[in-house]
Amino acid sequence: MKDLWIIVTVSLTMGMLARVYMMRVDTRQYPTHPQGVISHLTLGLIASFLGSLALPSLAEKEFSAVTFLALAAQQFRDVRNLERQSLDKIEVTELVPRGTAYIEDIAKAFEARNYMVIITALISSIGAYVAMQFNQPIQYQVVTSIIVGIISMMALKQFLKRTLLKEIAEVKPAEITFQGPLLKVNDVIIMNVGLKRSREIFLKNGIAIEIIPKDPNANATLANVGQRQAIQHNAAIQLGIRKDLDEPDFTPIARRNPNNGNVVMAMIPMYSDVDTLVDVINNTPVLESAKRKTIISKPKEGAEV
Amino acid sequence: MDVGIKDSMLAIVTTNKDRVSSSTVPVFYVEDSEEQEHLSLLISKITMGMVHDLGRGVYVIVKH
Numbered sequence: 611m612k613d614l615w616i617i618v619t620v621s622l623t624m625g626m627l628a629r630v631y632m633m634r635v636d637t638r639q640y641p642t643h644p645q646g647v648i649s650h651l652t653l654g655l656i657a658s659f660l661g662s663l664a665l666p667s668l669a670e671k672e673f674s675a676v677t678f679l680a681l682a683a684q685q686f687r688d689v690r691n692l693e694r695q696s697l698d699k700i701e702v703t704e705l706v707p708r709g710t711a712y713i714e715d716i717a718k719a720f721e722a723r724n725y726m727v728i729i730t731a732l733i734s735s736i737g738a739y740v741a742m743q744f745n746q747p748i749q750y751q752v753v754t755s756i757i758v759g760i761i762s763m764m765a766l767k768q769f770l771k772r773t774l775l776k777e778i779a780e781v782k783p784a785e786i787t788f789q790g791p792l793l794k795v796n797d798v799i800i801m802n803v804g805l806k807r808s809r810e811i812f813l814k815n816g817i818a819i820e821i822i823p824k825d826p827n828a829n830a831t832l833a834n835v836g837q838r839q840a841i842q843h844n845a846a847i848q849l850g851i852r853k854d855l856d857e858p859d860f861t862p863i864a865r866r867n868p869n870n871g872n873v874v875m876a877m878i879p880m881y882s883d884v885d886t887l888v889d890v891i892n893n894t895p896v897l898e899s900a901k902r903k904t905i906i907s908k909p910k911e912g913a914e915v
Numbered sequence: 916m917d918v919g920i921k922d923s924m925l926a927i928v929t930t931n932k933d934r935v936s937s938s939t940v941p942v943f944y945v946e947d948s949e950e951q952e953h954l955s956l957l958i959s960k961i962t963m964g965m966v967h968d969l970g971r972g973v974y975v976i977v978k979h
Contacts, residue, residue: 791968804966804974805959806952858965858979 613748614666617738620752624759625658625731626651631763632723632770640716650720653689657682657724661731665739679728686724693717705853706846706862711836715897719770726766734759773901775821775841776892778828783884784820786812786876795874796820798867808859815852817884818876819891821864829871830902837900838864838873844894849887850880923978925964928955930972940975948972 629651633641641650660682667675694717701707708716737758741751775781784796788809793800795818803809821841823829831837842862853860862877879887927942928951929935935942943958945951955966955974964976 790970802967804968805956807956808966856960856963858959858963 613742613751614669616748616751617666617735617742617755618662620738620755621662621731621735621759622655622658624734624756624763625661625727626655627759628730628763628766629654629658629723629727632726632767641720650723653686653724654727657686657727658731661728662735664732665735669739682728686721689724690717690721693720704843705851705855706843707839708843709836709839711834711897711899712840712843714899715840715895718898719772722770726763726770729766730759730763733762773896774892775894775896778831778896779824780822781888781891782820782822783888784818784874784876786816786818788813793876795865795876796867796872798865798872798874800863800865800874800876803859805859808857811852811860811878812876815882816876816878817882817887818874819884819887821873821875821891823871823873826904826906827902830904831896831900832873833866833871834897834900834902837897838866838875840897841873841891841894842875842877845875845877845879845887845890848890849877849883852878852880919978921978924975925962925978926958926976928958928974928976934971934973 633647633650641647660679664676664679667673694713697708697713697716698710701713734755738751738755741754746754787794787797788803789799791802791804791809793803793809793812803812821832823832841864846862851860851862860878862875864873864875866873875891877887924940927935927937927940928945929942930945930947930951932944943954945954951972951974955976958964958976959966962976962978964978967975967977969975
């Protein structure tokens with residue numbers, strides 16, 4: 611029994627490390643910190659505990675303990691619900707909303723990360739247990755557990771890696787023009803801007819981009835409204851937007867060119883710099899729910915689109 | 916939940932009386948395009964709507 615405690619401790623640590631490894635607080639400001647980070651780390655600790663206890667409890671013939679894993683799955687489905695609800699609640703306070711697809715994507719990611727922690731903890735406990743069965747000394751058990759844990763952690767991270775927009779499309783700076791009141795970016799009509807003052811601001815400070823999909827799959831993905839909403843949101847929060855609630859004229863809108871599927875967007879950032887905008891758009895994640903596989907395309911083996 | 920009316924026309928501001936007749940949406944008649952711009956801006960600020968230009972001296976304010 612004493613040996614099993616070593617397995618639990620080491621795999622618990624590995625699971626926890628996996629959670630920290632997947633925790634990224636970046637310019638998108640998600641998860642929120644410090645409170646959001648703490649609650650996710652704590653949930654990660656619980657997940658890690660569950661994963662590391664599964665094997666030792668089986669080894670001790672405590673079969674009822676394993677049923678707790680079912681409870682855990684329920685618990686982490688709640689994590690997704692929790693995230694979704696909280697993001698839905700703050701949605702009205704965003705100048706440029708995230709959109710339901712993006713919210714769902716974030717919620718799903720947090721749920722998946724907890725499962726990743728459970729799997730990492732479980733695999734590293736299996737590593738230690740196997741070493742124990744071969745009558746290896748404790749040091750070897752610990753080392754095996756750590757190595758197996760790190761490998762599974764990295765493999766899972768690779769597996770959970772998000773596709774970025776730059777992998778499926780090319781982003782280029784574009785030109786803003788007006789045809790009467792119609793705001794156009796590279797000859798695609800975006801919206802009707804009635805006020806002359808707003809048109810002047812657009813021409814003076816506005817920047818625009820065109821997103822050109824690389825293949826039919828990317829084309830279909832970019833057609834997804836949720837994906838475009840995510841692009842608008844990311845651009846607005848990372849560049850800062852010159853807009854207030856009573857100025858709907860300056861809302862960034864990503865419109866699709868129906869002829870070729872290219873997406874264009876114009877916005878007025880606080881600090882005008884089209885290269886930064888291109889950079890931000892390039893690094894926008896492709897939403898899992900927006901990913902499409904069309905019948906026309908036959909991607910190569912292993913190609914992720 | 917944010918509940919409200921969306922995508923509806925809130926007001927019409929026009930310099931051209933002959934082109935607009937409405938029994939549901941308020942119509943504001945103005946003298947010239949300068950006044951039209953100003954009044955449209957005021958209404959859009961109050962209603963949080965957006966000003967659209969329909970041409971020939973007709974502006975509409977729409978809540979999106």
